[in-house]
Amino acid sequence: MIKYLYIKNFRSIKELELFPENLCSLLGPNSVGKTNVLKALDLLLGESWATKGKISRELFNDPNEPIEIEATFSTPIKYSDNYGREIVAEGVQLRMTLRPELTCKVSTTPDGKFLSEDFKKKCHFIYIPSQRELSDQMRVTGWTLLGKLMKEVHANYIAAYGGDEEKLKAELKEIIKPAKEFIEKDFDPSATTFSKFVETFKRNCVQNSVGLANKFEPELNIYNLNWFYKTLQIQVTEKNGQVFDAEDLGSGLQNLILISIFQTYAELMGGRVIFGIEEPEIYLYPQAQRALYESFQELSKNGQIFYTTHNPNFVSAFRAHEIEILQKDDEKGTYVLDKNSVITKDFLQDTQYKIYSHFNTHRNEIFFAKKTLLVEGPSDKILWETLCKEKWGIDLNRSGISIIDCSGKGGVIYFTGVCKLLGLNYFSVWDGDDEAPHELLAEAQTSGRGLEIEGNLEKFLKSNYADLIFSKDEAKKIQQAHEWAEKTTEWPAAFEPVKIFLSDPVPVVSETPVVPAQPVEPDPLDDIFGGGEDDINPDDIPF
Template structure:
């Protein structure tokens, strides 16, 4: 099962309704700082926690505005999960064969149950879409079973020390220890501990030492309140209780230190290591239907060398075969294996002239995608000479393969750059060269003169050249000119060569 769609309404920086379609593998969120990337993480937390509306509402909106988050869960195992004991009574909420839609909203509403009783819904309630009644409903106790439906693991860039204090089931270390030690409860070692505990705390141990105190308490109780028997009982703690007293120590230069006392870099490295180990163990368990676990990792590249980022990405790729992953990042290294068929890439922007969030549909133009130039341009808005030349070459090849013509159809684009340049020059939105962009220091010579800035930039990148006196032959294109030329080529690609 995976989250196939998230719908936000007036949630933090997303005013109005915003739909985000997701992939079952890795979903990358890139773009400007404070543009809403981690807000997607917070939206999932909102579904699970339902904190007060004021913490999540879009700024400057009326207090009466509805704030909601809707999750669409999809997968072949959805029906199987609803067949388990904890979730059987929610089978009527299955949409089709493989989908569930749940929602938490600040808008109060009502619904009518199967007995005709009207029930209220508020921010405190998680609701499921009923495909028969066409409304969102809140069966009794559904909040308590949400953890049986799916679980989440968040690794934020601003980790908190308490995330590593002990092995509670809410953090990744606790999940790892709990899963690995499940069989330990039937081991000889655990049975021996039970026997030792019985001796130490039983009638021959601590209970005997406390028998006098126990009798005195019972005596007073009987005198003042009536007959009752008092017994001090020291039952064997569950394995989980032992875990709560555990912690993780890291040893460096012979000195052991609690990980909560380490720096953020070490803590993040440990969190990512635990995730990789946990997912590996989880994948080895076959034939067992387990609650899906979704990973939300904020800027995993932080404190990591590029080579370490490559290794981390390889591990995350393996994890994504069985667990959905969400990554916010500013690193092109984590996108070097991006595949539009198995990944999703969303670009976030704070520019008022652009959409707040937009799915990338461009990476993949080149036959050898993704190139560094593609990644940097489409994901991070960084124009480069390298991508300009890659795109120029691909468009030239496409124009040749499609037998594009110019000069009223009298000529066909061939191998020569000059004919491709002429074909480009006939486009209505072409950027032509001027006297500042010619071959020899502002002077026209007898050789071919580039008609378009696109060809001029390509030729300058490949052959900047020097005049005999050492001065540049061509004026170097600016980054802005390179960007404008790339945008022009992308329009040509979309309209005529795609």
């Protein structure tokens, strides 16, 4: 499996590094370049060979510079070259140029050896795009998943006969003889039958072969086992007994069958194939989406899956180490947001119940949002949503903004830490009290990413609007917050930083590399993380 991926000068990618897990979620807005990561892998390790014939201008970010793609494997791959010699590949690299001349070379690292068909059998990448048709995959050919599976079945059947395919054919001929006689029976002397077709076809062939040096007499038979696999059809029977060909079903069921073929291939060919699939959630209802995500987790134990998604059901805070969030700007092109090194599988396992107490499908939106506003409760959430829609002209959905109800001040602290760890663009709003604010919140406030409301929202608004009295009933309070935001013609000046954050174009999130040899300023996270990974207290960490 791939443990390191490097892509340079490919489409929207100027330079990008990934350290993917066996299950790798590629997240980010539309057109950010998620698909380009999969296409780079397809160019490097796909089923067809990368040659000069594949070179085109659109592949190059800068046509004057070479494309470089390199993948390093977690376990070196041993394969035989075209001369039968054993080669050990620690990784594979591709270099392609457009100018001054067309060149394309794919070789192993570090030795620069050429790949062979044997390598493709032991490691290859299968790309499943978002625009997928069942009919394309239902044909049993050398390029479809079904075709590859049937080819493997056929090869294994021959191997079971000691490699003697003629012996297999002879045995099949005897077994299938009664069925052949039934099919070829001349059941109606006056109608066209298979028997008449065979007789007439052979007679015409003999007549047309007059003058040939050798006798020409064709034979029509069905004794090739592979022929039966090529006639494979998938049908679906409904509860009422009606039977439908898979290609006649609706898009949702077709996609479900295609995903099932993919799962079957991954399960039976595990360890030899790396999958890249775009938007697996297409046409699936929520429960099926969650079931498929769980299937991905299981399949990735023995294989590797890269996938892109816009759906919260396909990410989990429990598996945040598998998430790679992509961004794009004019200067850097497509790049990956830096995650804090504390986010590891073991750490997430240790804090799983804290994660469970905070995260749900709605809060998973922070992984997808361009901006996230963190608030304490539902009345705060509806107030800010209404101000945005009714007063500030901000379309939250079109702008890719999520407002997250964090269930109290502790939740705001928690998700502030999460956003900081993941490098996300956030703004936190919380109620003040007599105590000094938590260091995470104090840091957010001083960096222009936080607003402390004096007392709480109700008291703050009442101090500015004396006639406003909030109910103690939660539902009534939500209604009052909505109605106030809807009817007010002015709002406190303290709200202005929130408006500016939500209104401004998405800023570039800086990537600050960690340089251990140089002193750094104290980080507010240090009080939570203990200043070093070895000192982390899982009970105190906010993620």
